[in-house]
Amino acid sequence: MAEEITALWQEAEQHLRAFEQLARRTVEEAWLAGDALLRIRQQLPHGTWLPSLRERGIAYTTANRFIRLRQQYPQINQVGEFGSVSAALTGGRTVRPRREVSRYLMTLDDLWDWERWGPSAIARRFMEADEINAFGSAIEGAVRQYIEESETREELFNALTWFRLALSCQVDFGPYENDPGARAETGRRDGAYRDGNFYWVGDFDDFLRLTDTHVARLPQNP
Numbered sequence: 001m002a003e004e005i006t007a008l009w010q011e012a013e014q015h016l017r018a019f020e021q022l023a024r025r026t027v028e029e030a031w032l033a034g035d036a037l038l039r040i041r042q043q044l045p046h047g048t049w050l051p052s053l054r055e056r057g058i059a060y061t062t063a064n065r066f067i068r069l070r071q072q073y074p075q076i077n078q079v080g081e082f083g084s085v086s087a088a089l090t091g092g093r094t095v096r097p098r099r100e101v102s103r104y105l106m107t108l109d110d111l112w113d114w115e116r117w118g119p120s121a122i123a124r125r126f127m128e129a130d131e132i133n134a135f136g137s138a139i140e141g142a143v144r145q146y147i148e149e150s151e152t153r154e155e156l157f158n159a160l161t162w163f164r165l166a167l168s169c170q171v172d173f174g175p176y177e178n179d180p181g182a183r184a185e186t187g188r189r190d191g192a193y194r195d196g197n198f199y200w201v202g203d204f205d206d207f208l209r210l211t212d213t214h215v216a217r218l219p220q221n222p
Helices: 002-021 027-043 049-055 060-072 085-089 121-126 129-149 153-167 180-195 204-217
Strands: none
Touching: 002 027, 027 060, 027 085, 049 060, 049 153, 060 085, 121 129, 129 153, 153 204
16 A cells, blocks of 8 residues: 555656646646655545645645645546646636625634743633633643544654644534535535635644644653
C-alpha cells in the first residue's frame, strides 16, 4: 500500500507540474491530478491528509479544487469542452467569485484564543463566568488527553488541528441552540468535515499557523 501511495503522489505531482507549466492550463491535467489526489486521500489514515499536502508543498485549496473536478466529472472526456477548471466546476456559467457566507459568524472555535491560550474576547462578551470556566476546562482537558496520546509533535499537531476543525463546525449553541437554521448549518459543516472540505475556514494557512504555534508551547512527552 505504501508503494501504491508513493506512486500516486508522483502521478499527482507530475500532473500538477504539467498544469502549472502549460501555456493553456488544460482541464484534463487538473482532472488527472484530482484523480490521483482523490485516491491518495481515500487511502491515507484519518488526520494525515492535510499534513501530507503541506509536506509536499501542495496547496490545500488547489488539491480540493481538483478533487472536486474529478468527483463532479467521473470520466476525463467530460471535461474536454471546458476552457478552465472554473468553467468546468460551474458548468460553463460565468459567476462572480464569492466565499460562501453564513449568518452564523461565531463557532465554538472562536470562543478560545489559541494564540494566547485562554477565553477569547468574544467568549467574555458572550458567556457568563461559570460558562467560560466550564468551556476552558473542557478545552484544556481535551488537549491534555491529546498530549498523553501523542507520541510525537506531528501527531499532536494533527490531533489539535482536527479538534479545532471539529469545534469550528459547531454554530448551534448559545442563542442559536434551538435555531433550525443553525442546526442545519452545523450538519452541513459536519458533513464537509468528514469529507475534508473546510469551506468555512477563511484563511486555512493562518488557521494551521495558530494551531502549530500552540503545539510548540505545549509540554512534550519524554
